[in-house]
Amino acid sequence: MAPSDRRERREVALIVGGGPGISASCARLFATNGMAVAIAARSLDKPVLHDLERAHGVRRFGCDASDPVAVEQLFSTVVRDVGTPTLVVHNIDGRVPGIFGKRIVDADPDLAFETIRNAAFSAFLVGRQAARAMLESEPKDDGVRGSIIFTNASAALKGFPASGAFAMACHAKSGLAQSMARELMPQGIHVANVPIDAAVGLAQDDGTRAHRRAGPTVDDNMADPDRIAEIYLQLHRQHRSTWAFEIVLRPWVERW
Amino acid sequence: MAPSDRRERREVALIVGGGPGISASCARLFATNGMAVAIAARSLDKPVLHDLERAHGVRRFGCDASDPVAVEQLFSTVVRDVGTPTLVVHNIDGRVPGIFGKRIVDADPDLAFETIRNAAFSAFLVGRQAARAMLESEPKDDGVRGSIIFTNASAALKGFPASGAFAMACHAKSGLAQSMARELMPQGIHVANVPIDAAVGLAQDDGTRAHRRAGPTVDDNMADPDRIAEIYLQLHRQHRSTWAFEIVLRPWVERW
């Protein structure tokens, strides 16, 4: 069997955003479920990315996801080298150091702008290219072409004090996701927005990530990224007669 | 092994509402996943209930779920005869003939009241007894006691014209579910509200239900009850670090 044949047989997942939390958990889970996994990140040098490549054959691609040209190139490279993705996860938080807890009067416009660009504009670019790639490919027999999942945050649900810029970015991402869902679902693309209403911990049970042992692992008021990844896979596999657009995930003891 | 021992080993699911759609799909799926399943309905004579008993050992219990005494008795009987349920599904639509499409000026107060009683007050009674039963039992090692899932409808999301009474009932159910979720989740009970934003079809692939072949089966703008049941089971099995409270399910081609 030629490599090209083999490639066609495996589903391709592309994860944009390369952190050790949700992205890494998704990469591992998707790979162990038989998918060919690509991960795009600004910096390819993170230890977690090397681990994922070594342990699960995850392909790494450098990409500034807020740059239109870079995102177009990312998708054409992934389609050519790995295959057309049927599952795309946008997992960029986008907050830049210096915006946390700033009152509106103290907020730095440049940092606010960068946050919107990083988190929301990149979602637009990634969502747009994902839709293009999926619409150019053949759907399955039932008309389904794939899934686009946006990780989001509490700030998408509620604008908290002293976080205007992040509220803007997260709300923008929700608005984009909703517009894309209404437009693309009838064309066979399942679009989902998943606000995580909690801090995300580090998965505890992964042998590939000894280097992160210093960080906080999951406890009762943190969301476990491995569980989030499971829910993303369930969303991807939902039957087209029962597609969920939005799921808010929060730990059992979280107040809301 | 004595029957009582065997009973303790199996999870118990109780489904309140005994129609051939979501309730039957849940009963089959939960049973095939190893649970002891009880189903409560006003009338026990429906063919689907006999089928479920025969094919999957589902226990049938007669109960008017809008009667406080009847609901208390239901739970004490189920706990005694089947075991304490860790998964309770309230699946009563509650609409009575004669309320459909009625303008507010033509709406019959008695039918409106009956709708609220059937759909929302029964949810209160079932939810309350479910919480009692679960809180009286031992939690699992991780503190989790079980799940209470409320099936809901589009009218929970939006008050449509000419359906004031149903909008009241569905909104009431959402309010109840939300209050219960905030109260009970930190005590280990996962409460979920699942508005189905579509007509629910009949599952197509069930050999036990030849008698319902006359009805409409699932097509592209109907929700497949077997898929809804799968999502309920996923909700029940969600890790407590990532509990979803609300999931709206709709077919891919549905407008919203």
Add this chain to the structure above:
Amino acid sequence: MAPSDRRERREVALIVGGGPGISASCARLFATNGMAVAIAARSLDKPVLHDLERAHGVRRFGCDASDPVAVEQLFSTVVRDVGTPTLVVHNIDGRVPGIFGKRIVDADPDLAFETIRNAAFSAFLVGRQAARAMLESEPKDDGVRGSIIFTNASAALKGFPASGAFAMACHAKSGLAQSMARELMPQGIHVANVPIDAAVGLAQDDGTRAHRRAGPTVDDNMADPDRIAEIYLQLHRQHRSTWAFEIVLRPWVERW
């Protein structure tokens, strides 16, 4: 000029619910703005009602607003004796003693049921008769027939722990109001839902209410009923090109 002639010239407002807070403030404000005001309450003996009658000519009508027959009679009496109301305010909170702060497992079904009946079912009955009366009357030249305003509470916005029954009632009222708004606005009836996200204080500047001086007056985290009444009047007078359906009112220092 005969009384009947004079009656036709004045707008008629009907307030259902007869407490010393929002209802009394509305009655005073509407009367001082030239309306003929009727107020319906279960008990007509409250001092505030006598004050309103003496000071502002407010007509008192006894009515259990959760009784379909009583509500029909109320409207036919008001239409006959005062005139067809063009502004109807449903201002019944409906909570009965004994439901406050009750955990779901301790909640009394009878009290829960009574709360739903008092708060939500009465809203259905009052809204229905108000719509009937308005639709039977001649609209103004611009097609507008009147306004129906529902006072609501925080529990309409969020289901708080340990208040399942009140969450049901308030959510039900919101669902009803939304359904009525979608149905009736194009027929010239402005329907509005006004959740007050705070405790309502007692107005401070009213000479007619010396008997209530013992109660708490408005402070910074309470809503002033006189101000709420002003907003109701503004809603009633909104031009049909810019009708607001829902306004949440909260004090400046309230957390949300």
Add this chain to the structure above:
Amino acid sequence: MAPSDRRERREVALIVGGGPGISASCARLFATNGMAVAIAARSLDKPVLHDLERAHGVRRFGCDASDPVAVEQLFSTVVRDVGTPTLVVHNIDGRVPGIFGKRIVDADPDLAFETIRNAAFSAFLVGRQAARAMLESEPKDDGVRGSIIFTNASAALKGFPASGAFAMACHAKSGLAQSMARELMPQGIHVANVPIDAAVGLAQDDGTRAHRRAGPTVDDNMADPDRIAEIYLQLHRQHRSTWAFEIVLRPWVERW
């Protein structure tokens, strides 16, 4: 009385965005209610701005509201030359030609970015400077410092198909407004978000605007900008015990 004395006596309103619809209606209404009115626009040459200056003494200021430095300069100039504004209206729609009705796959990233910058980032800049100016000034005796009102659109409530970029911008503006409201209301600044769920027509009754007679005037499914302006003034004058954060305005016959 010296000019400076007179200036201190009048409230100052600043309207950012200089179109012939809501901005012009606000300027006229605020001026006729005794305020000193400043209006900021990218281009100062529009006939409507000359009319407003001539008829109502409205001051015109050139400003690109998406430029941080320009917005800082605008506020320092307005504070110096007109006075500290206690009412600031951000009324910039921000859509650029070429984004209307574009499917996500056809959307131009540059235009999408410009829309976000024009509509949402400018709201951040204007809101931030408005908060700064108000917090630096003396509050009234009751602690109130002023109001900041954001005009918004249907796309803030719902992400429509084929309008991803505008959905992002409007949702972002809502998120910002909500964050600012939670932060600033307890400091005496009333922040409001006003989605207009309709097309906005041209006011019909204004003698100063003969030059716009070619445009569509208000009919039954358009919002009248003069009425919107009235509601903005009511919001500004709401007592601090009953501040509304969000009001959706729509014509009576609009479907939603």
